[in-house]
Amino acid sequence: MLRHYLEFERPLMELEREYEELRRFASPADPKVASRLKKLEAKIIKLRQEIFSRLTPWQRTQLARHIERPHALDYIGLILTDFVELHGDRAFRDDPAVVAGLGKLEGETVVVVGQQKGRDIYELHRRNFGMPHPEGYRKALRVMELGARFSKPIITLVDTPGAYPGVGAEERGQAEAIARNLREMASMEVPIVAAVIGEGGSGGALAIAVADRILMLQYAIFSVISPEGCAAILWRSREKAPQAAEALRLTAEDLKELGVVDEIVPEPLGGAHRDHRGAAMALKEALIRHLEELKRMTPEERLEARYEKFRRMGVFLEGTSEDGKEG
Amino acid sequence: MAIFKKKRKKEEKGEDLWERCKACQEVILRVELERNLRVCPRCGFHFPLPARKRLGFTVDEGSFQELDGDLSPTDPLRFKDTKRYPERLREAQEKTGLRDAFIYGTGLIEGQPAVVGAFEFSFLGGSLGSVVGEKVTRAIEEARKRRLGLVIFSCSGGARMQEGILSLVQMAKTSAALARLRKEGLPYLSILTDPTTGGVTASFGMLGDIIIAEPGALIGFAGPRVIKETIGEELPKGFQRAEYLLEHGLVDLVVERKEMRKVIAKLLDLLYH
Numbered sequence: 001m002l003r004h005y006l007e008f009e010r011p012l013m014e015l016e017r018e019y020e021e022l023r024r025f026a027s028p029a030d031p032k033v034a035s036r037l038k039k040l041e042a043k044i045i046k047l048r049q050e051i052f053s054r055l056t057p058w059q060r061t062q063l064a065r066h067i068e069r070p071h072a073l074d075y076i077g078l079i080l081t082d083f084v085e086l087h088g089d090r091a092f093r094d095d096p097a098v099v100a101g102l103g104k105l106e107g108e109t110v111v112v113v114g115q116q117k118g119r120d121i122y123e124l125h126r127r128n129f130g131m132p133h134p135e136g137y138r139k140a141l142r143v144m145e146l147g148a149r150f151s152k153p154i155i156t157l158v159d160t161p162g163a164y165p166g167v168g169a170e171e172r173g174q175a176e177a178i179a180r181n182l183r184e185m186a187s188m189e190v191p192i193v194a195a196v197i198g199e200g201g202s203g204g205a206l207a208i209a210v211a212d213r214i215l216m217l218q219y220a221i222f223s224v225i226s227p228e229g230c231a232a233i234l235w236r237s238r239e240k241a242p243q244a245a246e247a248l249r250l251t252a253e254d255l256k257e258l259g260v261v262d263e264i265v266p267e268p269l270g271g272a273h274r275d276h277r278g279a280a281m282a283l284k285e286a287l288i289r290h291l292e293e294l295k296r297m298t299p300e301e302r303l304e305a306r307y308e309k310f311r312r313m314g315v316f317l318e319g320t321s322e323d324g325k326e327g
Numbered sequence: 328m329a330i331f332k333k334k335r336k337k338e339e340k341g342e343d344l345w346e347r348c349k350a351c352q353e354v355i356l357r358v359e360l361e362r363n364l365r366v367c368p369r370c371g372f373h374f375p376l377p378a379r380k381r382l383g384f385t386v387d388e389g390s391f392q393e394l395d396g397d398l399s400p401t402d403p404l405r406f407k408d409t410k411r412y413p414e415r416l417r418e419a420q421e422k423t424g425l426r427d428a429f430i431y432g433t434g435l436i437e438g439q440p441a442v443v444g445a446f447e448f449s450f451l452g453g454s455l456g457s458v459v460g461e462k463v464t465r466a467i468e469e470a471r472k473r474r475l476g477l478v479i480f481s482c483s484g485g486a487r488m489q490e491g492i493l494s495l496v497q498m499a500k501t502s503a504a505l506a507r508l509r510k511e512g513l514p515y516l517s518i519l520t521d522p523t524t525g526g527v528t529a530s531f532g533m534l535g536d537i538i539i540a541e542p543g544a545l546i547g548f549a550g551p552r553v554i555k556e557t558i559g560e561e562l563p564k565g566f567q568r569a570e571y572l573l574e575h576g577l578v579d580l581v582v583e584r585k586e587m588r589k590v591i592a593k594l595l596d597l598l599y600h
Contacts, residue, residue, distance in 0.1 A: 163529075165549030165557050170567060171575050175528035175548040179502060183534055186503035187510075202486070203498060203529045203548070210499045224486045224495040224526075229553075234408035234488060248491045249404050258403070260492050310503050311464070313496040314457030315403035318395075 006062050008051060012270075015044050048270045055219070058242035060251050061227055063219040064199045065161075068273040070280065071130075072099055072114030072157040075197060078280035079287070080105055080112065086143050088135075092172065095136030097128045097160070100143035102152070106288055111147030113140045113208055114157030117198070130199075131164035134177035137207050141181050144188065153191040153291050156208040161226060163204030178207040185210035186310070191294035191302060193287055195265070196220045196252075197272075212306050213290045214260065216252040217279065218267040222260070223250035259313060263290075348372050350543075364584045373521065373541050373584055377423070378430050378447035381480050381520075385588055386434035386443055393432040395465055400427050400458045404491050412489040419450045427458035428483070431466040433473065437592035439599065442470040445480040446520075446527075453483035455526050456490040460497025463531060467504040467515075476514040476595050481532045484550075485525015498530035505534050514598040516591060519546045519569070519578065537594055538578045539587075540569035546578070 005013050019040045026033040055063070063069070076083055080103030087094040100113045115132060118124035132140075140156075147154045163174050185192065185208075194211035200222030216222060227245035228238045235243065255261040265279075265286050272279035294302060345354050350372035360367075364384055365374040376384070382391055406412040420426060428451060431444030444466045446453040455463075463479065470477040486494040508515060517535025519528070521544035529548050532538075540546055547567040555562055565571045569581045582590045 163548060165554045167554065167558065167563065167566065170547050170549065170554065173533070173575075173577050176533040176577060178529040178548070179498075179531070179533040182499050182502035182530055183506045183509075186499070187506045202495060203526055206495055206499055207529075210503070222492060224491050225488055230408075230488050244408070247404070247406050247408060248488070250491065255492055258492060260496055307503055307507070310496060310500045313500055314461050314493050315401055315490075316457045316461055317399040317401050319397055 004067055006059070006066065008055070008059050008062075011051065012044065012047055015040060015047065019044060045269065052270065056242065057221075057245040057248075057251055058227065060219050061221050061241075061245050063271050063273075064221040066271065066273045067119055069198055070272050070276040071119070072116045072159055072197065074276055075157055075280050075283060076101075076103065076112055076114070078277055079284045080110070083112075086146075087139070089138035089142060091138060092135045095128075095133050095139055096126050097130055097132040097164070098136035098140050100139055102147075105155070105284070105291070109150075109152050110291075111143055111152050111154045112157065113143055113154065114197075115160035115205075115208070117159060128164060130160045131162060132160065132204060132207075133164050133166070133169045134172040134174050137163075137174075137177035137181050140208050141177075141184055144185065144192075148188040148190050151190055153193070153294070154188070154211075155287060155291075156192070156194040156211065158194060158196040158200050158205045158209050158222075159198035160201045160204050161199055162201035163207070178203050181207040182210055186306065187303065189299040189303065191291055192306075193290050193294070195283060195287070196222050196261075197283070201226060210306075210310070212294050212302055212309070213262045215263050215265050215283070215286055215290070216255060216261045217265050217272060217283070218252055219271055220252055221245075221250040222252075222255055223248050346374075348374075366584050371542065371583070373543060375448055375482070375521065377449065378425065378428075378445040378480075381445040382430070382432075382434070382443060384584070385445075385478075385480070385591070386436060387438065391432050391434040391443070393430060394469060395462055396426070396430070398426065398458050398462055400456060400490075402489075403457070403493055404489065406489040406491070408489075415451065415489065423447055423450045425450055427456070427462075428453045429459040429462050431462055431469075431479075433469070433475065436478065436595065437588055439476075439592045439595040441476045441478050441595060442466050442473070443478045443480075446482040448482045448484075448522075451487060451489075452485075453481075453527070454485065454487035454494070455483060455497050455530075456487035456494045457497065459487075460494070460500055463497075463501045464504045467501065467508050467531075470513055470515070471508055471511055474511075474513065476516065476598065477508065478516045478518065478591055478595075479531060479535075480518045480520055481523045481527050482520045483523055483525070483527040483532075485527060495526065498526045501531045502534060505531060509536075514595065516594060518587070518591075520544050522546070524548065524550050533577075536598070537580070539580045539582050539590065540572060540578045541587075542569055542581055542583055544569045546572055 083103035117130035231240035268275035268278035351370035
């Protein structure tokens with residue numbers, strides 16, 4: 001298999017290639033081959049552990065954007081059964097950068113909404129690199145409202161560089177579409193669980209993340225602005241993106257610490273892109289657990305808790321004492 | 328050229344009796360400009376307004392009671408780019424005399440009581456951080472508590488990068504508060520002034536029951552430069568300006584500064600009674 005290796009993954013490349021070749025072309029019955037394979041495997045695991053235990057925020061940013069990383073439809077395929085995708089905002093067009101539909105999670109109907117990136121040139125283009133237009137947010141809202149009306153829990157999968165900055169997007173009210181989602185999600189009576197699966201790019205990501213619980217995959221990022229954008233403004237140079245990634249505190253651990261994310265979903269060793277199923281099963285387990293907890297609350301309790309969750313966010317000084325930071 | 332530069336410098340220090348209109352280059356006597364609510368008497372260009380002045384032009388004299396004036400920003404991320412965030416904050420505070428980029432309180436607008444707030448653009452681009460988000464949220468909650476309408480004059484480049492994700496989530500916090508205000512049947516007038524972009528537009532900015540823009544104001548989600556870079560084309564004429572938004576159905580009204588008070592008071596009266 002031809003894999004895409006990020007720069008910091010390169011040391012793994014040679015070992016993994018050798019391993020693959022041996023496994024495919026040599027006889028596994030040969031004890032020499034078997035022993036070599038075993039040794040190689042141990043080496044690979046050790047090296048992966050080494051590399052992944054000291055990832056910088058910039059490396060995590062690259063992982064979060066890895067082209068082979070599972071995207072919304074990959075997770076939907078692995079986590080849900082009976083998925084039916086629903087299309088369109090009933091006003092302008094169907095935005096392929098957002099997928100929305102109904103499916104079953106362990107036999108129970110849920111609504112799922114997510115931003116969808118592509119993997120090949122054609123899909124990348126068709127999905128607009130996962131950057132929605134206003135009609136994408138309006139489709140998301142329409143399908144979430146359908147869920148709310150039929151008392152179905154909502155799962156959202158966040159994975160976007162941001163809302164698309166284009167002429168049509170502005171003319172059709174990108175800001176209004178995002179703002180409306182923020183307001184409406186705050187008062188939907190059904191349980192909502194959001195999971196940041198890859199890139200949580202600014203307001204365009206938040207527009208489907210106003211939830212009772214916000215989960216985040218281990219190597220996902222969630223940020224007010226892309227490191228490149230931040231570097232361009234504050235350092236006046238996109239080259240400083242690694243420094244910006246550091247300063248922005250955009251990793252899953254940072255967000256947990258800052259009280260924005262409720263739980264970090266662990267990824268398989270080497271990252272979700274190496275084991276889609278493993279990543280999906282970990283996410284599925286977490287989704288089921290949080291939805292179970294939320295279902296034990298009344299709608300009023302959930303709405304109050306959701307309001308308080310966001311109400312508490314922020315850190316400031318009042319009078320002389322420091323306030324905020326996770327209640 | 329040298330003469331111009333010298334003059335500019337003087338203007339910035341506020342030592343000059345004259346100001347130059349950015350749109351038509353007319354040189355205007357400062358007292359004349361102030362009397363005209365900082366609108367160019369020749370071409371109608373709306374000069375930027377500091378928050379206090381904005382409230383002064385809007386609220387009936389002596390009726391404004393500021394609330395939560397003691398909220399101050401801090402540095403939760405220990406953010407440093409080419410400068411440390413606390414240093415940037417200190418500079419902005421010295422420059423503006425404000426603790427952060429938003430002030431609000433209660434007041435009367437031509438006799439109509441309301442909760443009124445305004446952004447200070449010269450404080451780090453009116454950016455939305457923890458303090459601004461908290462104060463906007465409290466303004467909304469105050470309107471609910473006192474059963475009053477809410478008027479917010481926005482002027483902001485968007486979320487404040489130096490507070491990272493904590494800035495971003497202020498969009499959700501303020502929008503959630505507005506969801507509650509909406510259920511109470513209390514009016515919220517969102518006034519968008521030049522410029523209002525990013526996270527402020529994409530939350531409470533575009534959530535007004537009625538949205539009013541000042542003439543010529545730049546209003547959008549993405550900034551024009553980002554859009555131009557993304558699409559690699561020239562932008563349409565008047566793109567993202569108040570009149571363009573009106574034409575595209577995104578705002579209710581474009582109102583000149585000298586009419587703003589009257590229009591706000593009239594709308595509050597129409598919705599209150």
